[in-house]
Amino acid sequence: xxxxxxxxxxxxxLTTAPVFAQTSPAPPAVAPTEPRETIExxxxxxxxxIAIPALATPSAQTVAGLxxxxxxxxxxxxxxxxxxRSGLYAPVGPAGLRAITMAEVTAPRFADWQGNNAENVVHxxxxxxxxxxxxxxxxxxxxxxxxxxxxxxxxxQPGDWRRAAHKCADAIYSRLxxxxxxxxxxxxxxxxxxxxxxxxxxxxxxxxxxGNHRFITNGQALALSPRFSPDYKKIVYVSYLNDRxxxxxxxxxxxxxxxVTESRNATFAPRWSPDGTQILYSMxxxxxxDIYRISANGGTPVRLTSTPGIDVxxxxxxxxxxxxxxxxxxxxxxxxxxxxxxxxxxxISFGGGRYATPEWSPxxxxxxxxxxxxxxxxxxxxxxxxxxxxxxxxxxxDEAPTWxxxxxxxxFFRTTRGRxxxxxxxxxxxxxxxxxxxxxxxxxxxxSWGPVLP
Amino acid sequence: xxxxxxxxxxxxxxxxxxxxxxxxxxxxxxxxPEGTGTDTGAGTGTGVVPGSQEDFLASVGLxxxxxxxxxxxxxxxxxxxATLQNQAQWLQRNPAVRVTLEGHADERGTRDYNxxxxxxRANAAKNYLASLGIDPSRINVISYxxxxxxxxxxxxxxxxxxxxxxxxxxxx
Numbered sequence: 001x002x003x004x005x006x007x008x009x010x011x012x013x014l015t016t017a018p019v020f021a022q023t024s025p026a027p028p029a030v031a032p033t034e035p036r037e038t039i040e041x042x043x044x045x046x047x048x049x050i051a052i053p054a055l056a057t058p059s060a061q062t063v064a065g066l067x068x069x070x071x072x073x074x075x076x077x078x079x080x081x082x083x084x085r086s087g088l089y090a091p092v093g094p095a096g097l098r099a100i101t102m103a104e105v106t107a108p109r110f111a112d113w114q115g116n117n118a119e120n121v122v123h124x125x126x127x128x129x130x131x132x133x134x135x136x137x138x139x140x141x142x143x144x145x146x147x148x149x150x151x152x153x154x155x156x157q158p159g160d161w162r163r164a165a166h167k168c169a170d171a172i173y174s175r176l177x178x179x180x181x182x183x184x185x186x187x188x189x190x191x192x193x194x195x196x197x198x199x200x201x202x203x204x205x206x207x208x209x210x211g212n213h214r215f216i217t218n219g220q221a222l223a224l225s226p227r228f229s230p231d232y233k234k235i236v237y238v239s240y241l242n243d244r245x246x247x248x249x250x251x252x253x254x255x256x257x258x259x260v261t262e263s264r265n266a267t268f269a270p271r272w273s274p275d276g277t278q279i280l281y282s283m284x285x286x287x288x289x290d291i292y293r294i295s296a297n298g299g300t301p302v303r304l305t306s307t308p309g310i311d312v313x314x315x316x317x318x319x320x321x322x323x324x325x326x327x328x329x330x331x332x333x334x335x336x337x338x339x340x341x342x343x344x345x346x347x348i349s350f351g352g353g354r355y356a357t358p359e360w361s362p363x364x365x366x367x368x369x370x371x372x373x374x375x376x377x378x379x380x381x382x383x384x385x386x387x388x389x390x391x392x393x394x395x396x397x398d399e400a401p402t403w404x405x406x407x408x409x410x411x412f413f414r415t416t417r418g419r420x421x422x423x424x425x426x427x428x429x430x431x432x433x434x435x436x437x438x439x440x441x442x443x444x445x446x447x448s449w450g451p452v453l454p
Numbered sequence: 455x456x457x458x459x460x461x462x463x464x465x466x467x468x469x470x471x472x473x474x475x476x477x478x479x480x481x482x483x484x485x486x487p488e489g490t491g492t493d494t495g496a497g498t499g500t501g502v503v504p505g506s507q508e509d510f511l512a513s514v515g516l517x518x519x520x521x522x523x524x525x526x527x528x529x530x531x532x533x534x535x536a537t538l539q540n541q542a543q544w545l546q547r548n549p550a551v552r553v554t555l556e557g558h559a560d561e562r563g564t565r566d567y568n569x570x571x572x573x574x575r576a577n578a579a580k581n582y583l584a585s586l587g588i589d590p591s592r593i594n595v596i597s598y599x600x601x602x603x604x605x606x607x608x609x610x611x612x613x614x615x616x617x618x619x620x621x622x623x624x625x626x
Contacts, residue, residue, distance in 0.1 A: 196606045222601055224565060243554075243596060245569065266573055266597060269566040282566065284597070287528070287577030289570035310570040326567065332526075333567055356564040370564055377564070399564055415561070417608035446565070 005167075006135070006153045047090040048176065051118035051143075052080045054094040055136070056102045061128045064158035068126045068134070071161050075136065078165035079122060079172070081209060082183045085427075086173055086409075087434030092118060105139060113143045120149070122172060129155050136161070138168035140175060150175040162211050163453065170452070180406035183208055184453045187402075187411065188226040188235050191215060192423055192443040201445075203237055203250065208404075208449065210439040216250065225269060228450035229276045229296075236260065236270040236279055247281045249296070261294055261301055269313045272296070273320055280304075280314040280323065291325055293340065304342035315360045315367075316340070317384070324348075324358040324367050324384070335369060337384065348386030357400045360384070362451070363407030366430075370399045370412075379412045381430065392432040400445070405452045411438065413445040505548040507623040513544045520620040521579055525613070526563070528574040530582045538579060541621050542586035550626040554594040555580050558620070560613035561600045572597030579619040594624065 055072035062068075073094050080091035097116075100108075105123045113121040124138040137153040152171045154164045163184055170181030191204040203216040203223040216235070217223050226237035235250045239257075245266035250257040260279055261267060269282040279296050282289050289310045294301040305311035307329045314325035324337050327347075335349040335358045349355035353373025360367055366381045371391060379398045380391040397415040404410070404427075411427040423445040425438040438444070502509045511519060518541070521534035530538065545551065557576030559568035576595040584590040605612035 197603055199601065201601075224601075245597060266569065266595075268569050282570065284570055284573035287574040287581075289573065310567060310574070312566045312570050328567075333564070356567055372562070372564070375562065397561075419606040419608075421561075421606075421608060 004155045006155050047088060048120065049090045049092060049116070049118045050080075050083060050172070051097060051113045051116050051121040052076045052083075052091050052093040053097040053100050053121075053123070055124035055126050055138075056100050056105055057126050058102050059127075063128045063132070063134055066134075066158050066161065068128060071134070072124075072126045075124070075126065075161060075165040075168070076122070078162055078209070078211075079138075079169045082166060082169035083172065085209065085434075085436060086177075087429055087431075088173075088177055092116060105137065108141050108143075110141070110143045110146045113141075118143055120172075120176070122168070124168065126161075132158075134158050134161060134164070136164040136168070138164075138171065140172045162207060166207070166209070179408055181452050182404040182406040182409065185405050186228060186232060186450050186453070187425075187438075187447055188228045188237075188450070189413075189425060189440070189447040190223055190226065190445045191440065192445055193219075196419060196421060203235065204440075204444075205235070205252075206440070213441060216252075225446050225448075227270060227272055227448045229272050230274060230451055231276060232450055232453070234296075236272060238268045238270065247279070249279075260296075261292075261298070271313075271315055273316050274318050275320060278316075280316070282312045282314070291323075302342070304338065304340075305345070313357060315358055317360045318362050318364045322360075322384075324360050326356050326358060333372070335367070335382075335386070348384070349382065349389075350386060351389055359401050359403060361403050361407040362405055365407065368401035368403060368410050370401065379410060379428070381410075390432070392428050392430070393426075393435070398426070400447070402447050402449045404449055411447040411449055413447060415445075505551045505623070505626055509548075510541075510544055510551075510621070510623045514540050519622070520618045522614060523575050523617040523619070525560070525617065526571065527617075528571065528578045530578050534579070535582065538582045539586060542583055542588055545583070545588050545592070548626075552592050552594065552624050552626070554596055554622045554624050555583075556602075556620045556622060557595065557597040558602060558604070558616055558618050559600050560616040561603065561608065562613065563600060565599060568599035569597045572599050575617070575619045579621070 054076045057068040057072050060067055060069040076094035083089040083091045100123060105125050108121055108123055121141050121143050126136050129135045133155055135155050139151045140149045142149055150171050156164050166184035169183045174181050185208045187208055188205050191202045192199050194200040200219040201222050202219040203226050206213040222240035224238040226235050228235055233252055239248050245268055247260040247267045247270045248257040249260055266284045267281050271280045277296055278293055280293050282291050289312050290303055290305045291311050291314050292301040292303050309329045311327045314323050316323055322337055323340055326333050327336050333354040333356045334347055335355045336345050336347050338345040353371050355369050355371055357370040358367050367384055368381050371378050371380055377397040377399050378391045379393045379401045382389045395414050396417050398412050401410045401412045409427055409429045413423050414426050415421055415423045422443045425440055425444040425447050428435045518537055521537050555576040557572030559571045580593045580595055603616045605615040
């Protein structure tokens, strides 16, 4: 556990916190990136206004080089950025809002915030835990009703302060929208640099908002298509190490990797099962590609497809009982579903164009895909039986959707055309309106969004 | 095609070729395209090491190291066959040489599919070389999908150059 939820009470606010054991290691070295987001589309004009003043602190203290009063403002900024990015809310502050006192945290002056047209106000505090950590409290109020809607508290390692902010934003988002949380989650992707004909591609990880960015591989071998394991401890991906195409499992804590399976054939397009015990991958044998399933601990792979042609990719349904994949057995790339033993293979995409990179939503209700047609790639969604096809993006090349943990937002990568063409990470919600670029230190592709952290 | 000879015959020709250092192509294989010549000069007086990548490129000529494919296709057409026949001649003259066939796709496919498509293309070229008598164990295959375009533009002309299988000498 990197982040320990605690019950909040007035007593906890004002007195020394009980001592909590903290056994987790410090997070990896970070290279925070400044948000630089681009918004496309038109956001709703009636978004709920939420005032978010800087979190209060009983007295400015320095913990592990971080000042609690500075963190109070920074945490408010991350909460506001999260809620803004959701597209549903219009956060105000912390800049431009007056500071609040510790006493106000549990007794807001509602009249003040009503005056700012804020329907909701977020209050909170940051203080030293007394054991080298921080305690962060977070409260959401309805300014009209003068009532408390949600409260959360965490004892954290100082380096995890952004996670406390994301957890707070998640609590607010869930309470107001009725949707499951998604901000406190991570993304694995491929950082790109160098000329188009010889791109350097490195495995990299970051928080869902681009924070806590970290490069994993050094770029000497091409890295492609990473996926976090459900517990975030491992990343399965393709590496061209030693000029071969092979699927590796990278252990994030150990910094080591191992082959998923020993084969002289190319293996690629890996995916985890929802419980993290199985891995899907594709293997090309003599030019023919099929999909296989293997235990994450190794063993004998099970071949799931056997039709001539290219059967590739694959994504488990959230209940782990079905797999959606792509195949050109009909003459062009289309999307199919099958049971996890390979039985009952059914084509589900029938519209114009070619359909690829299917990804089953964590909610189970939709499958995201890349549709190719008219020389363009677009990201869209359909039901698991192929109905209700909706395209969410409209650019030259938008490819490889990945779902937010709550199944409401999709990240993908966008490539621009031409000799200087580059790739970048984007996200869009299911309305197709709230389209934003994700901040990454270099160009980016192949995003893979993991589950909400515990 | 009437290019198959007995293994013994090819071996004999090959040994002769290696021994002579400046061989003529076996008359059982079609001639090289005009202007590219055979490797009659490559290994003599130019400092080019016989059996090297440089020697191979000098022998097969401009773009003779690669075959091109139609969009989302992997069939080896008549022009590709002529190119691969030239390569086969050189490979028969250099029987200890191993090569890698690199399969590529243009950028109009999704990443994983393009890896599979590049594999198809490289294997199609490998299989044709094998049909000409080249031992398939001498030929590695790797697909780069759309990761290593030869032409960087986003035009039909660039795509046509990128849908390719390239033969690269990796040593003896």
